[in-house]
Amino acid sequence: MNKSIFYHAGCPVCVSAEHDLLNLIDPESVEIIHLGENKEKLGDAQAAGLKSVPALVTPSGNVLHINFGAALSDLQG
Amino acid sequence: MNKSIFYHAGCPVCVSAEHDLLNLIDPESVEIIHLGENKEKLGDAQAAGLKSVPALVTPSGNVLHINFGAALSDLQG
Numbered sequence: 845m846n847k848s849i850f851y852h853a854g855c856p857v858c859v860s861a862e863h864d865l866l867n868l869i870d871p872e873s874v875e876i877i878h879l880g881e882n883k884e885k886l887g888d889a890q891a892a893g894l895k896s897v898p899a900l901v902t903p904s905g906n907v908l909h910i911n912f913g914a915a916l917s918d919l920q921g
Numbered sequence: 922m923n924k925s926i927f928y929h930a931g932c933p934v935c936v937s938a939e940h941d942l943l944n945l946i947d948p949e950s951v952e953i954i955h956l957g958e959n960k961e962k963l964g965d966a967q968a969a970g971l972k973s974v975p976a977l978v979t980p981s982g983n984v985l986h987i988n989f990g991a992a993l994s995d996l997q998g
Contacts, residue, residue, distance in 0.1 A: 848945060864979040868925060868946045902941040908987050 846903040847873055851889050853880040857913035858898040865900065865910070874900075879919050886920060923980040924950055928966050930957040934990035935975040942977065942987070951977075956996050963997060 850865065852858035866874065877885050879897060893907040896915050900908045927942065929935035943951065954962050956974060970984040973992050977985045 860983060861985055864981060864983050864985060867981075868950070868979065873945070902945065904941060904944075906937060906941050908938055908941060909989075910985050910987055912986075 847875045848903055849875045849877060849901045850898065851877050851879055851894055852898040853914050853919055854878055855913040857911050861898040861910045886916065890916060924952045925980055926952045926954060926978045927975065928954050928956055928971055929975040930991050930996055931955055932990040934988050938975040938987045963993065967993060
């Protein structure tokens, strides 16, 4: 099975969601990407359909936007 | 460990999120409540902090609103 990818930006909403999700999902099955520290991944995230963080991209390619921390556009530039 | 509760209302966004989440989380650890068919649960959902569906209430009591299907107020009355 492909891994899920959890995108976040270090905001309190992101950290809270990350903590909760990783209690529910096998941590081995999730790759975690901090878009604030890895801006070169913004293109991948947008291509996957990400609009905001935190969000989980599932192995089937669906994007689950979880609560709302920051818009992707706020992380650019 | 307490169960998580996944609240939904049968909308396409809800069903898609449910399908994806249940592939990632042990189905035994999640209770699923259809608020459209169980309106008597709306009070519990609001008390938990739910604003919209689909949403997952984690064992620690945090509410993860996932994407956006419907506002809770649309399910009332």
